[in-house]
Amino acid sequence: MSWFSQTLTSSIGKKLLMALTGLFLISFLVVHATINAMIFYNDGGETFSHWGHFMGTNPIIRTLEIGLVAGFILHIADGLILWKNNREARPVRYAVNNASANSTWYSRSMGLLGTLLLIFLVIHTAHFWIPNRSNQFATGEELNLYQMMLDIFQNPVIVLIYVLGCISLFWHLLHGFKSAFQSLGLNHVKYNGAISFVGTAFSIIVPILFALMPISIYLGWVN
Amino acid sequence: MPHLKVESDIKNIGMEGNMSLSLKVWRQSDKDAAGGFEDYKLAHVSPDMSFLEMFDVLNEQLIEEGKEPVSFDHDCREGICGACSMYINGRPHGPLRGVTTCQLHMRSFKDGDTIVVEPWRASAFPVIKDLVVDRDAFDRVISAGGFVSVNTGNAQDANSLPIAKESADDAFAAAACIGCGACVAACKNASAMLFVSAKISQLALLPQGQAERSIRAEKMVAQMDAEGFGACTNTGACSAECPKEISLENIARLNREYIGAKFSSSAV
Numbered sequence A: 001m002s003w004f005s006q007t008l009t010s011s012i013g014k015k016l017l018m019a020l021t022g023l024f025l026i027s028f029l030v031v032h033a034t035i036n037a038m039i040f041y042n043d044g045g046e047t048f049s050h051w052g053h054f055m056g057t058n059p060i061i062r063t064l065e066i067g068l069v070a071g072f073i074l075h076i077a078d079g080l081i082l083w084k085n086n087r088e089a090r091p092v093r094y095a096v097n098n099a100s101a102n103s104t105w106y107s108r109s110m111g112l113l114g115t116l117l118l119i120f121l122v123i124h125t126a127h128f129w130i131p132n133r134s135n136q137f138a139t140g141e142e143l144n145l146y147q148m149m150l151d152i153f154q155n156p157v158i159v160l161i162y163v164l165g166c167i168s169l170f171w172h173l174l175h176g177f178k179s180a181f182q183s184l185g186l187n188h189v190k191y192n193g194a195i196s197f198v199g200t201a202f203s204i205i206v207p208i209l210f211a212l213m214p215i216s217i218y219l220g221w222v223n
Numbered sequence B: 001m002p003h004l005k006v007e008s009d010i011k012n013i014g015m016e017g018n019m020s021l022s023l024k025v026w027r028q029s030d031k032d033a034a035g036g037f038e039d040y041k042l043a044h045v046s047p048d049m050s051f052l053e054m055f056d057v058l059n060e061q062l063i064e065e066g067k068e069p070v071s072f073d074h075d076c077r078e079g080i081c082g083a084c085s086m087y088i089n090g091r092p093h094g095p096l097r098g099v100t101t102c103q104l105h106m107r108s109f110k111d112g113d114t115i116v117v118e119p120w121r122a123s124a125f126p127v128i129k130d131l132v133v134d135r136d137a138f139d140r141v142i143s144a145g146g147f148v149s150v151n152t153g154n155a156q157d158a159n160s161l162p163i164a165k166e167s168a169d170d171a172f173a174a175a176a177c178i179g180c181g182a183c184v185a186a187c188k189n190a191s192a193m194l195f196v197s198a199k200i201s202q203l204a205l206l207p208q209g210q211a212e213r214s215i216r217a218e219k220m221v222a223q224m225d226a227e228g229f230g231a232c233t234n235t236g237a238c239s240a241e242c243p244k245e246i247s248l249e250n251i252a253r254l255n256r257e258y259i260g261a262k263f264s265s266s267a268v
Ligand code: HEM
Pocket: A015, A018, A019, A020, A021, A022, A023, A025, A026, A029, A075, A076, A079, A080, A082, A083, A110, A111, A113, A114, A115, A117, A118, A121, A172, A173, A175, A176, A177, A179, A180, A181, A183, A184, B231, B232, B233, B234
């Protein structure tokens, strides 16, 4: 095996990949949340559609989108491989295990939270991204995503699924953000406080912002 | 009301040597046997006994009854060798922080308690008998590179090797690791990252460790993976349960050492 694949298949290398793809997905969330938050202008979707059109047609963004899909696939595949390897490292479980005495439940549940996010991701892309890109591919025309949002979020069950997705994201990020820095070896007294603060703030603000979108539409605040 | 205090003191004295406990202990006759829990009752346990002394009493009781005593690892009984490996009520080394099983005392439990005792659970630490597990995997990780090769000559004068105070302190703190394996036992992934990071750090921080710094990180991590320990999810359970309170900063250093070595060493 070459030194490179040796590195990436080692336990530390797999976590390096997890951290790099995780932080990349976090940077995607910043862009995604910012653009979608344009619906709160409540201007009939004008600002949102302007930026949505830019993101959907700009060649540089469309190229980066391939990287995003690759990032998701790598993060998910690597996460599931780690989850499997880590389970195999303890074939016999403890009869009594007081894990809450030494760690948080969400840090121990990244695989479960990630799987919930994966299920959400399938539902979410089936709602917007896949129909829009297929239509662009077939006809060259973009769909009216704003109108689609208004329609889809009339269903309270779908609103609930989106809110649950946001809650999973909150817990996944609350551990994941800080964990990624530790995986990269970035642990230093001067910066740990800032990483922890930004990580917690990000984990709260972004999921709340996302959750407010279906809720606002359902309640008719945005129309 | 002073007389009340005296009364409670007398009550406490009355308790001494008189704790009654129910024990559920993992019994397994050998490596390949199925194993299961056995229930034992112990009366007249002194709160001043150590946890291992309580097991000595149990074993005497078992021998008197003509039964097989419980096998468990122990050596120094003063918290420095790392032998005593017991998973007590769901935690390695029991309920206290920064304490080995041999330094845990029965006053940390209450009269009438039920205590469940299991061996460390990890595929890399197979059970040999009862509570004894095979921790040779740690020795093989050390043999892979956890040393400094100085084959000849005397140690040089200490003052000829200037070492920053912070480095000396951090190296010393890392060197406190006694190789007990509680980190592996506590981790949901049975990861050995805290142990390996302590062993890498104590050498990476000192001038004597520089010559073999890269190759050490590469070889020890390769051996750690080959032994079947899990990866690190950064839950922090290891450090919270470590009797020597080895810091998670060491794991970050191990990540830097390994990634740095892999991307820059001349070993292709
Ligand atoms: C926008 C979506 C997502 C973001 C921003 C994200 C972010 C992160 C981050 C930053 C980490 C920490 C990496 C580290 O500890 O070094 C992480 C860990 C993890 N993620 Fe995600 N993630 C997302 C989606 C998913 C999905 C869909 C899965 C599906 C399986 C997943 C599975 C995992 C697992 C299993 C871990 C823990 C790996 C370990 O430490 O053992 N994530 N994630």
